[in-house]
Amino acid sequence: MSAAELERRYRRLLAVHPWEHRRTYEEEMVAVLLADARPGQTRPGLRDTVDLVGAGLRARLRVGARGFTDPAWSDAAAVTGVLVALVLCAAAGRSVLDQLVADPSLPPSVRPVGPDPVDWLRVAGWATVAVTALVGLRWVAAGLAWTGVGGWLVLVGPGVGDQPTYVVDTLPQFALALVAAAALTAPATARRAVAVLGVRRLAVLVAACLAVVSILTVSQRARPPFQESASGYPVYVLYDLEARSELVIWLYVAGLAAAALAVVVAVATLAAPVRRRIAVLLAPVAALALLIDTALAGWSVSTMHMGHAIALVPAQWLMLVLVPPVTFLAGVLLVRRREETLRMVALGRAADREHRAG
Amino acid sequence: MLAGMADSPLREPTFLVLTALAETPRHGYAVIEDVLRISDGRVRLRAGTLYAVLDRLRADGLIEVDREEVVQSRLRRYYRLTALGATRLADEVARLRRNADTAGRRLRAAGLLPEGGVA
Numbered sequence: 001m002s003a004a005e006l007e008r009r010y011r012r013l014l015a016v017h018p019w020e021h022r023r024t025y026e027e028e029m030v031a032v033l034l035a036d037a038r039p040g041q042t043r044p045g046l047r048d049t050v051d052l053v054g055a056g057l058r059a060r061l062r063v064g065a066r067g068f069t070d071p072a073w074s075d076a077a078a079v080t081g082v083l084v085a086l087v088l089c090a091a092a093g094r095s096v097l098d099q100l101v102a103d104p105s106l107p108p109s110v111r112p113v114g115p116d117p118v119d120w121l122r123v124a125g126w127a128t129v130a131v132t133a134l135v136g137l138r139w140v141a142a143g144l145a146w147t148g149v150g151g152w153l154v155l156v157g158p159g160v161g162d163q164p165t166y167v168v169d170t171l172p173q174f175a176l177a178l179v180a181a182a183a184l185t186a187p188a189t190a191r192r193a194v195a196v197l198g199v200r201r202l203a204v205l206v207a208a209c210l211a212v213v214s215i216l217t218v219s220q221r222a223r224p225p226f227q228e229s230a231s232g233y234p235v236y237v238l239y240d241l242e243a244r245s246e247l248v249i250w251l252y253v254a255g256l257a258a259a260a261l262a263v264v265v266a267v268a269t270l271a272a273p274v275r276r277r278i279a280v281l282l283a284p285v286a287a288l289a290l291l292i293d294t295a296l297a298g299w300s301v302s303t304m305h306m307g308h309a310i311a312l313v314p315a316q317w318l319m320l321v322l323v324p325p326v327t328f329l330a331g332v333l334l335v336r337r338r339e340e341t342l343r344m345v346a347l348g349r350a351a352d353r354e355h356r357a358g
Numbered sequence: 359m360l361a362g363m364a365d366s367p368l369r370e371p372t373f374l375v376l377t378a379l380a381e382t383p384r385h386g387y388a389v390i391e392d393v394l395r396i397s398d399g400r401v402r403l404r405a406g407t408l409y410a411v412l413d414r415l416r417a418d419g420l421i422e423v424d425r426e427e428v429v430q431s432r433l434r435r436y437y438r439l440t441a442l443g444a445t446r447l448a449d450e451v452a453r454l455r456r457n458a459d460t461a462g463r464r465l466r467a468a469g470l471l472p473e474g475g476v477a
Binding site for chain 1: 385405407408409433435
């Protein structure tokens with residue numbers, strides 16, 4: 001009776017091991033553990049417990065790491081690296097144009113004097129990252145992307161104390177830079193992104209980025225002039241878009257939606273395993289942006305109207321730091337589970353066909 | 359991968375498991391007992407560690423399954439050294455011996471060990 005009890009407890013501990021290991025060794029390991037047990041022993045000893053759990057976790061880690069050697073991950077990383085570099089280049093281009101093109105709706109005294117040299121550097125840097133990654137200079141691309149990550153840490157990071165809103169606002173861009181840098185550092189064959197994307201998709205992605213930047217710049221340039229807007233003409237506003245007629249606003253929205261749709265279609269028509277992994281690589285940034293837009297929206301508004309910065313409480317920082325990696329891990333597990341299910345279904349179908357044929 | 363592995367020293371549990379299997383094919387529990395014996399009671403392998411080592415050695419082709427038996431309705435799988443495993447163990451023995459010889463020679467030359475203190 002006690003031997004059965006001990007065996008049940010050992011089997012429960014063995015469940016820490018990945019199933020491949022259990023399938024091969026569980027019976028043998030139970031035999032060894034029981035042979036080693038003292039007469040009348042009903043509970044696993046402390047050392048055996050520590051050893052079994054430790055070995056099981058190490059084996060799981062090994063199996064987990066092996067999952068990342070799947071070529072679909074390196075394809076997804078190659079595409080994500082280029083895609084994110086394009087987006088960051090477009091974002092930086094947008095800030096340069098924002099300061100370069102006079103906004104007629106602002107009184108002349110508060111119009112920006114000219115773009116910050118750092119913004120030019122960002123445009124040039126991310127454009128170079130995209131180009132070098134595409135032509136196969138992966139290490140140059142990765143090095144530059146990491147420089148971008150470091151740049152944010154040095155230039156924006158120290159503002160955590162006195163300008164927390166600025167830090168939090170730029171956090172998604174920082175997260176994107178981090179994703180690009182990590183994705184480009186992942187091992188891949190040269191020019192993999194071009195091979196996976198194809199020239200046509202690549203052209204669509206570049207065109208979509210250019211279109212978004214152009215639409216936003218045109219909408220800014222075409223804003224009703226400062227004097228006029230002060231004197232009571234109707235002005236339609238939707239987020240950052242502003243125009244004198246509703247139709248123009250909807251034209252802008254249609255243009256932006258078309259660009260977004262083009263990007264989504266370009267990525268969604270990739271092979272399913274690559275597409276899934278790109279989504280997993282980008283999900284942490286989306287989760288972070290969502291978190292900032294929802295959970296921190298109230299804080300952002302109040303700190304703006306308080307006249308002084310309200311510091312985030314540690315729990316909020318913790319959330320900002322933890323949500324992206326947890327989202328990534330959850331994505332990895334979901335992809336693994338989904339593909340395991342698909343594999344089982346395929347196996348089942350094959351067996352079914354064989355059975356019918358036989 | 360094997361070429362890279364052959365350059366790195368074997369860890370002690372791995373070395374002792376290979377040594378236990380060099381004599382005769384053994385099942386898991388017999389490996390634990392033999393390792394305890396050849397290490398003068400110093401190394402007591404636990405099941406988790408043992409099967410992690412056995413799994414790695416099998417994957418690297420250094421050992422293989424010899425036969426399976428069912429004793430008192432419990433599975434006993436016997437493992438034996440492969441030719442590759444024997445070569446790897448012999449290489450390791452040569453490496454350890456070279457290091458030990460050098461250390462012994464230098465200790466003697468420096469007068470830190472009585473003559474014949476190291477075999």
